[in-house]
Amino acid sequence: MSAAPRAGNGKVTVPDIASRKTHFHPAFSNAKPGARSESEVKITCLTAYDYPTARLLDEAGVDVILVGDSLGMAVLGYDSTLPVTLDEMVDHTRAVRRAVRHALVVADMPYGSFHVSLEESVRNAVRLVKEGGAEAVKVEGGERRIELIARLVEAEIPVMGHVGLTPQSLNAQGGFHVQGKTSDAARQVERDARAVEAAGAFAVVLESMPRELAARITEKLRIPTIGIGAGPDCDGQVLVIHDLLGYGYGAGHKLKFVRQYANLSAEITRAVTAYCEDVRGGSFPSDAESYHSAAELHEQVPAGQRR
Ligand code: KIV
Numbered sequence: 435m436s437a438a439p440r441a442g443n444g445k446v447t448v449p450d451i452a453s454r455k456t457h458f459h460p461a462f463s464n465a466k467p468g469a470r471s472e473s474e475v476k477i478t479c480l481t482a483y484d485y486p487t488a489r490l491l492d493e494a495g496v497d498v499i500l501v502g503d504s505l506g507m508a509v510l511g512y513d514s515t516l517p518v519t520l521d522e523m524v525d526h527t528r529a530v531r532r533a534v535r536h537a538l539v540v541a542d543m544p545y546g547s548f549h550v551s552l553e554e555s556v557r558n559a560v561r562l563v564k565e566g567g568a569e570a571v572k573v574e575g576g577e578r579r580i581e582l583i584a585r586l587v588e589a590e591i592p593v594m595g596h597v598g599l600t601p602q603s604l605n606a607q608g609g610f611h612v613q614g615k616t617s618d619a620a621r622q623v624e625r626d627a628r629a630v631e632a633a634g635a636f637a638v639v640l641e642s643m644p645r646e647l648a649a650r651i652t653e654k655l656r657i658p659t660i661g662i663g664a665g666p667d668c669d670g671q672v673l674v675i676h677d678l679l680g681y682g683y684g685a686g687h688k689l690k691f692v693r694q695y696a697n698l699s700a701e702i703t704r705a706v707t708a709y710c711e712d713v714r715g716g717s718f719p720s721d722a723e724s725y726h727s728a729a730e731l732h733e734q735v736p737a738g739q740r741r
Pocket of ligand 1: 500
């Protein structure tokens with residue numbers, strides 16, 4: 435279980451997460467130099483897209499459950515996150531929300547749901563909250579999202595930012611590449627993170643960037659950073675649950691930043707192969723796995739046919 439500070443009823447809230455800054459910068463605090471922020475405990479975040487997974491994650495004590503648009507690749511079989519629709523995000527967020535008692539539920543705004551106009555973007559985010567039950571939304575992009583983030587916050591919708599590698603920019607960024615590797619690029623990622631904070635986001639995901647850059651951003655921001663492929667110095671970490679479990683599309687293509695804690699694909703293959711063998715060989719179902727009729731009718735089944 436996480437040792438995260440929680441409200442009296444154990445529910446993790448947006449203010450709880452916003453206060454979980456493990457790195458402290460003297461310029462932003464009244465605390466004495468050398469002092470640490472109140473919470474030294476890193477934020478744990480994982481993705482989930484369905485009821486049973488969300489329930490297991492919640493019971494294991496994960497702080498934040500992200501219904502990421504990685505849904506498209508992890509579950510729906512798309513080869514990028516771009517085709518994921520708002521309706522799909524609402525449906526999966528709703529399933530996750532039903533399962534969760536403690537964790538904060540954050541839903542991704544999918545590609546296209548915040549690119550047309552501010553009004554439409556707010557309307558779409560409201561759907562994730564009202565219909566999906568999300569407690570916050572995540573928006574990819576930095577400086578370009580300042581107005582949008584401010585509008586969402588004004589509409590009482592907490593926002594988690596997301597800078598660095600932003601998978602929805604697949605075409606614009608020309609693929610999935612580590613970001614911020616040159617000094618100009620690093621300065622841009624830093625400006626993006628600062629912009630997201632200034633606009634009112636309560637936390638920001640830092641994806642695929644050098645550890646040193648993520649550490650510097652984490653040091654400078656007042657809001658917590660949640661890293662994926664951004665090294666250990668962030669205030670928290672997030673992974674796609676299928677990568678952590680070795681389940682599905684990611685299996686076999688191990689990303690540098692993924693630590694795989696299980697091999698569910700192998701376990702599922704083993705179980706399904708054994709099931710097929712048992713059915714084909716006639717050992718499943720056994721007599722003990724069968725219902726039985728009343729004793730007087732039982733006599734009508736020839737004894738030799740009973741297993
Ligand atoms: O969609 C997603 O799962 C994400 C995380 C990888 C941060 O954006």
